[in-house]
Amino acid sequence: MGRWRLSRRKLLFLSLLCTSLLLFLHLPTSPHHFSSFSQSSSLCLSRLHRISWTHSSPPAWSWDKSETCHFRRFSGKYASEILRDAWILAAGDSQARLVVLALLRLLMEPSEVSTIEPDLFRRHSDYQITLPDKGIKVDFIWAPYESNITQLLRDIRLTRRYPDVLILGSGLWHMLHITNPALYGTVLAEIKQMAESLVEPSGSLHSHMFWLGLPKLINSKLNTEEKKEKMTGNMLEAYNKEVNWRGMSKESGGPFTLLDIGLLTRGCGPLCTLDGMHYDGAVYDAAVNIMLNSMLIDSQ
Known part of the structure; x- marks a missing residue:
């Protein structure tokens, strides 16, 4: 069912947003420029993380002013339209939970978010919410280890209930409790293979799938001696190399x-x-804004 909705929404993207994206990419609309359009789309996807920061309190961000792709900073209303009738499934550790919180802050009123935050951040727990007025369903699955994610992907394949947006990420718990980059990479390869198996051979119907990179770790600020001992800069680099070597990203x-x-x-x-x-x-x-912009571009 999720895949049917995604395909239908892609057609809506094409009909409603094609004109704005052509302007966004500064390209003419004649057919013989389609190849150039595709190349420019790929170029803009590669530039989505070019962000400038203002070190204020609270910190603020914006896309680099030299950027020519003119990415959209999403309002709650526009994000709700893009995600209308979607099932968003996020699984992972606390980083995935924080991404879900950021998404809900975009889709909901601040007073609504404050009431659901205690349940969302209940320690080591799953969370789900439906926004009936938007037709959006958001599930968070507590999956701190990569084996938890592989089991989730098996369940998706067995039930054939495919989310429209799949957000996955792990590594922090593995780094702390197992501390073996090579073993982490082996399980990443299995996750990659299983995720690829969810995509239909035609490639026309598939979830938007995202992998969360590991955060920068500030060793002096880590709150236990075990974390300071095991979650070093060198170890973080080794874990990040496994993500690259295993070819997780597009x-x-x-x-x-x-x-x-x-x-x-x-x-x-x-x-x-x-x-x-x-x-x-x-x-x-x-x-979250990078994710939504990539979905817009990818849907073309």
């Missing part, structure tokens, strides 16, 4: 669009985090 031939939380957290800087791992909401707001 740029590497994989099924996922990378939401580079590492790049965003480095841009926001050490003042954006109290515990060296979880960052100000502006980081995850930027990630």
Whole structure:
């Protein structure tokens, strides 16, 4: 059912947004420029993370002023239209939970978000919410280990209930409790293979799939001695290399669009985090806007 909705919504994207995206990419509309349009779309996708930060309180972000793609900073109303009737499934650790919070802050009124935050952040728990007026369903699955994610992907394949938007990410718990980059990479390869199996051979019907990169870790701010000992800069680099080597992202031939939380957290800087791992909401707001812009471009 989710795949039918996604296909239908793609047609709506084409009919309602084609004109605005052509202007957004500064391209003529004649058919013989289609190849140029496709190339420019890929170029803009590669530039989505070019963000500038204002180190104020709270921190603020904007796309680089030299950027020519003119990405959209989404309002709640426009985001609701893009995601209308969608099922959004996020699974992972606290970073995925913070992305879900940023998405709900965009889609809901502040007073509504304040009432649901305690349930969303109940320790080590799943969370789900439906926004009836928008037809949007959001599920968060607590999946701190990669084995939790592989099980989730198996369940999706068995039930054939496909989310319209799939957001996955893990690695922090593996780094802390297992501390073995090579083993992490082995499981990433399995996740990649299983995610690819969810895409129909035609490629015409598939979820928008996103992988959350690991945040920049500020070792001196980590709140336990075990974290400071195991979650070092060298270990973080080794885990990030596994993501690249295993080809998780589309740029590497994989099924996922990378939401580079590492790049965003480095841009926001050490003042954006109290515990060296979880960052100000502006980081995850930027990630959600990158996600929505990539969906717009990818739907063409």
